[in-house]
Amino acid sequence: MSIGLVCHYVEKKFKKNGTFELTNLLSPKTFQLGRYRAGFYDRKTIVEAYKSNIQNVINHVEKIASIAGCFRLSSDLIPLHDIVPRDYWDNDELKELYKKFGQKCASHNLRVVTHPGQFCVISSETDSTVESSIRELEYHSWMFDQAGFEASPLNAINIHLGKKDSSDRFCDVYNRLSKNLKQRLTIENCESVASVTDLKKIHDKTGIPVVFDSHHHTFKDGGLSLEAAFDVSLKTWNGIKPLQHVSNSEPGKEAGNFMDRRKHSELILKIPEPQLEALQKNQIDLEFEAKHKNLAIEHWLSNNK
Numbered sequence: 001m002s003i004g005l006v007c008h009y010v011e012k013k014f015k016k017n018g019t020f021e022l023t024n025l026l027s028p029k030t031f032q033l034g035r036y037r038a039g040f041y042d043r044k045t046i047v048e049a050y051k052s053n054i055q056n057v058i059n060h061v062e063k064i065a066s067i068a069g070c071f072r073l074s075s076d077l078i079p080l081h082d083i084v085p086r087d088y089w090d091n092d093e094l095k096e097l098y099k100k101f102g103q104k105c106a107s108h109n110l111r112v113v114t115h116p117g118q119f120c121v122i123s124s125e126t127d128s129t130v131e132s133s134i135r136e137l138e139y140h141s142w143m144f145d146q147a148g149f150e151a152s153p154l155n156a157i158n159i160h161l162g163k164k165d166s167s168d169r170f171c172d173v174y175n176r177l178s179k180n181l182k183q184r185l186t187i188e189n190c191e192s193v194a195s196v197t198d199l200k201k202i203h204d205k206t207g208i209p210v211v212f213d214s215h216h217h218t219f220k221d222g223g224l225s226l227e228a229a230f231d232v233s234l235k236t237w238n239g240i241k242p243l244q245h246v247s248n249s250e251p252g253k254e255a256g257n258f259m260d261r262r263k264h265s266e267l268i269l270k271i272p273e274p275q276l277e278a279l280q281k282n283q284i285d286l287e288f289e290a291k292h293k294n295l296a297i298e299h300w301l302s303n304n305k
Contacts, residue, residue: 002068002069002070002111002241002279002282002284002285002286003067003068003069003070003279003285003286003287003288003297003300003301004068004069004070004071004072004111004113004243004285004286004287004288005064005067005068005070005071005072005287005288005293005294005297006072006287006288006289006293007026007072007073007074007293008024008025008026008027008074008293008294009024009025009026009060009063009064009293009294010022010023010024010025010292010293010294010295011023011025012295022292022293022295024293025056025060025063026056026057026060026074028049028053028056028074028076028077028079029049029052029053029079030076030079031046031049031079031080033080033083036080036083036084043085043088046080046084046088047088047089047091047093047094049079050077050078050088050089050094051093051094051097053077053078054077054094054097054098054101055097057073057077057101058097058100058101058104061101061104061105061108061110062104062108064110064294065105065108065109065110067294067297067298067301068110068294068297069109069110069111069285070110070111070112070113070243070285070287071105071110071111071112071113072112072113072114072115072287073112073113073114074114075114075115075116075117075136075140078139078143081139082132082135082136082139090142094146095146098143098146098147099146099147099148101147102146102147102148102149103148105147105149106148111154111155111241111285112144112147112149112155113155113156113157113158113243114140114144114156114157114158115157115158115159115188116133116136116137116140116157116159118160118162119132119133120133120136120137120159120162121133121160121162121163122134122137122159122162122170122173122174123161123162123163123166123167123169123170123173124162124163124166124169125163125166125169130173134173134176134177137157137159137177137181137185138177138178138181140157141157141178141180141181141184144157144180144184145180151179151180151183151184152183152184152240153183153184153185153186153209153237153240153243154240154241155184156184156185156186156209156211156243157181157184157185157186158185158186158187158188158211158243159185159186159187159188160187160188160190160193160194161187161190161193161194161198161199161202162193163193164192164193164194167198167201167202167205170202171202171205171206174206174208182206185208186208186209186210186211186243187199187202187203187208187209187210187211188210188211188212188213188216188245189210189211189212189213189216189217189220189222189229189233190213190216190220191216191219191220191262192219192220193220194220195217195220195221195222195223195224195229196210196212196217196222196224196229196232196233197222197223197224197229197232198222200232200236203236207238208236209233209236209237209238209240209242209243210232210233210236211233211242211243211244211245212229212230212233212234212242212244212245213244213245213246213247213289214226214230214244214245214246214247214271214272214275215245215246215247215248215249215262215264215289216245217229218261219261219262226272226274227273227274230272230274230275230278231274234278234284241283241284241285242283242284242285243284243285243287244275244278244284244285244286244287245286245287245289246268246271246272246275246286246287246288246289247264247265247268247288247289247290248264248265248267248268248269248270248290249261249262249263249264249265250263250264250265250266251265251269264289264290264291265290265291266290266291266292266296267290267292267295267296267299267300268288268290268296268297268299268300271286288300
């Protein structure tokens with residue numbers, strides 16, 4: 001089976017009173033936009049931070065691959081990449097690190113994907129949002145190119161529709177994207193904007209595979225049972241191993257309001273039967289969207305041997 005780890009690799013840091021907090025070993029160095037614009041960071045400081053962030057992930061690939069077959073790379077690895085001069089992140093030193101990262105992942109048979117943030121909306125009615133979203137996505141595709149990752153949904157760059165009733169706008173903007181980005185792009189159903197039914201229409205026009213999120217489906221099912229939505233999404237992948245997401249509501253809040261139910265639990269306590277069967281048969285890569293990250297994977301594996 002192939003479980004996906006999402007962005008963080010955490011360890012417990014125990015306190016004197018016996019409680020603990022989680023420390024993310026992959027936490028990237030970041031910068032504040034206001035301080036950058038005020039001149040607090042010079043080129044060397046920023047480039048060294050970028051190198052450190054990439055090298056840190058490289059250093060942990062083996063640990064990640066020991067529990068996961070798929071890894072979602074943080075979209076915050078190169079902070080302010082859309083603000084700083086391009087040569088800060090597009091230079092020989094960083095290209096060599098991207099390449100090293102890709103080689104390390106390949107040697108451990110680790111699938112790498114990414115999921116840019118909620119403000120990446122190519123179907124927005126605001127042109128400036130569309131343009132910034134395109135730049136964000138093209139940057140991620142460029143980085144995957146440097147790492148030597150396949151230009152296909154195997155190394156997915158996953159996004160949401162972002163806005164209701166915007167599928168036509170989405171398809172129009174999609175046609176403006178570079179070839180490699182188009183080949184990597186996937187789209188995920190969400191809680192309030194787009195069901196699998198909605199995304200299947202986009203797939204039919206563009207060929208974009210649908211990343212099925214079983215938790216999101218419980219909020220917006222598009223008239224499909226979970227089993228039917230699962231099947232529909234599988235058929236959009238055209239020979240590439242499908243990527244899917246699973247998460248649970250926090251225990252005790254399963255019958256709460258929308259905001260309560262949508263929050264992810266610390267662990268994965270239940271996987272819907274279609275996803276569980278496909279996972280056990282190694283037919284899908286299933287990202288565990290749980291607060292305890294790799295600890296949630298370890299917990300599930302130890303209880304499902």
